[in-house]
Amino acid sequence: MLAARMTGGDSPLDLAMARFAAGEDAALAEVYDLGAPAVYTFLLRLGRDRSLAEDLTQETFLRIHRARGLYRPGAPVLPWAYTIARRLFLDSVRSRRSELQQNFDHDSEAEPFGLHDGGAESPSAEDLLADAELAQAVDEALAQIPEAQASAFRLLKGEGLSIAEVAAIMGTSKGSVKLRAHRAYLSLRALLGKRVFGRSAGGDPPVRGSASGERQGQ
């Protein structure tokens, strides 16, 4: 779903942004409604702090609001929003490093993703629970590896973005994105062991987000 929204520049989000950039003020709420869940989820997975994720989501969309007249119609909005969100997150980490460390510790008691806000579309409670447990395990493991590797992995596997899009968001080359994601995968494999990778050794990691691998060849 998310991957489909990322590409063309003709997704509902991109069209709403084009209308907003053209002067239709009311389209801002639509831009937020369509883009905020993805950005919020991305920030939540990065920082594991709901309050921080909400604040940074708001600031991300305020920046988009301020840059309205700079928007190029047809440009995909989500990579832009992810770039702003990631930069804001890194800035906040730098300024609140010690506070964030406390949040990491505290958040280990937090509820797993998807259970709290009812945002998931799940076929059954068992599937959801298994998926959420897996998500939490991967998330905890990702919190232990370098941010650049974790972000590359999350954007590729979790959000289903293409390598080119992740490279644009992270400000690096496509080769570097592949390398970071691969290193993250190796780290996850070492950290999670048979719990996650045991049944598919050598294959793609069965991380949540079946969009994994979509359009990676682009």
Added chain:
Amino acid sequence: MSITNRPSAGARDRFLQAAARQPTSRPRTWHRRVSLACFGATAWLVTALSVLGIRPDWGDLPAPAVMATVVVLLAAALLASAIGLARGRSMVGTTTESLSLAAWGVPLLLLLLVVMMDPHGTSTAVAPDALLLHAWPCGLLTLLIALPLLGIALLVLRGLTLSRPGLAGACLGLAAATWAHLLIRVHCPLGGAGHAILGHLLPLLPLMILGAWAMRRR
């Protein structure tokens, strides 16, 4: 299945209220900015050239060498400007590969140009022991001409969050330095590769550093 969380309804309301309070850029701001920047930069270069004047031996210079020098400098300046000022496909600047290629390739191209192509007329080559003495006024002039151009370029990108602000800033510094280099080439009657490297080319280094620093600090 991708698990997506949502910011709270309260966060949405807070965002819309904050957006209503904050100023936003008008539609087509980007086009107005670029047009104004082109006009301002051209006006500045024409003013500077009219104040400095064209070198007295301009008519005596070998036409092919002059043509090649002007064309290469013009192409390098346009390329660096276009890459540094690009919003990119996803509004986060152009690709890291393009930025890196410009930041490394254009200075090397210019170095090759000044070493291999040194249009001589009736001008005198600078004696090796007086190289620095004659180079610093040209270097200072290059900096003075380039600084307003860099300022204009930074203003164009105001409000955009780029994925590689440092590299983009370095490209803008390079572009400003190359435009100034072109102007100084037309003005300065001194010949010799040593003078061209020290007086005309070397100022691009501080300008690239300044551009990178300014963009990262925004």
